[in-house]
Amino acid sequence: MDQPTSHAPSGEHCEPSLTRLRLNLSYDGTDFFGWGKQPALRTVQGTIEDALGVIFRRFGVIPSLVVAGRTDAGVHASGQVAHLDLTDAQLRSLDRPRRGNLRGRRYDGPASLARRINGIAGLEADIHVSQSAIAAAGFDARFSPLWRRYEYRIADNESPRDPRYRNHTVWYPATLDLDAMNAAARELLGLHDWAAYCKPREGASTVRSLERFSWRRNEEGVIVAGVRADAFCHSMVRSLVGAGVFVGQGKLEASRPVDIRDERSKGSEFKVMPAKGLTLVEVGYPPDAGLAARAELTRSHRDPLDLLD
Secondary structure: OOOOOEOOOOOOOOOOOOEEEEEEEEEOHHHOOOOOOEOOEOOHHHHHHHHHHHHOHHHOOOOOOEEOOOOOOOOEEEEEEEEEEEOHHHHHHOOOOOOOOOOOOOOOHHHHHHHHHHHHHOOOOOEEEEEEEEOOOOOOOOOOOOEEEEEEEEEOOOOOOOHHHOOOOEEOOOOOOHHHHHHHHHHOOEEEEOHHHOOOOOOOOOEEEEEEEEEEEOOOOOEEEEEEEOOOOOOHHHHHHHHHHHHHOOOOOOOHHHHHHHHOOOOOOOOOOOHHHEEEEEEEOOOHHHHHHHHHHHHHHOOHHHHOO
8 A cells, every 4th residue: 555645634733643545536416415515305415324324423523625616516526636634543454454355456445435335325325436545645526637628518499308317317398509509608718706606605716717618419419518717616516507598598698607707797697407318527726846835826826605506
């Protein structure tokens, strides 16, 4: 096993003996009230931390999760990333296989955390941790990313209506013009204030760099929007998609979404799209040598509230 690496949690002081683990995970957001832990509500963070409570129950304080993107209620993820910090005792406890013959294979304690969480969640779980490993020095799931990438699925009148995907695709009763939607999307790219496309949070900046935004029909005929930015403010992706849909339906001119952005006031010209069509598909990080510097740069330029996706 690699030697443990010490990390300090984002914005907090900690003992140098803590070791940071990175988790890669996915989930179906249908039955979750978003990522963040909330009393009496089922959330992704709460579900995983409940499992951590079982795994580390002998050690008192249960590790908490820090995530790359705090998805809203009903939003899915196939490429979510999180981290947690373990004490030496917690880390050592993972090095003891619970059962079974390894048949000569090397046992990886940190990797076993993913298996233990999945075992507690069960075979039919709507959440899955695909990997757990000791994080590279300087890694911070929330502050180290260079970008986040989302996809949004829409079945319009020319798309198949497959009931198997009803919780992950919005069925829209119109025929959408992808050429017009792509023309509008191209004009929106760049570093701008996205106040008109964000649900406001007091004291949080709405300045973001929108790096990619495009529309396509996949091989099944479903319309997929791809959106990538350094970070997203609250409801930004679903608002951008909503503006694009109204352009595709002819309810907005292709030039209007950029004007709305620059006027910093949406009004009621388009609707924010439902959460169920949205999936966080990838989080991009710099090479290991640049993780700490990226995290420090992000912290210095943004209030923590800015990264609540």
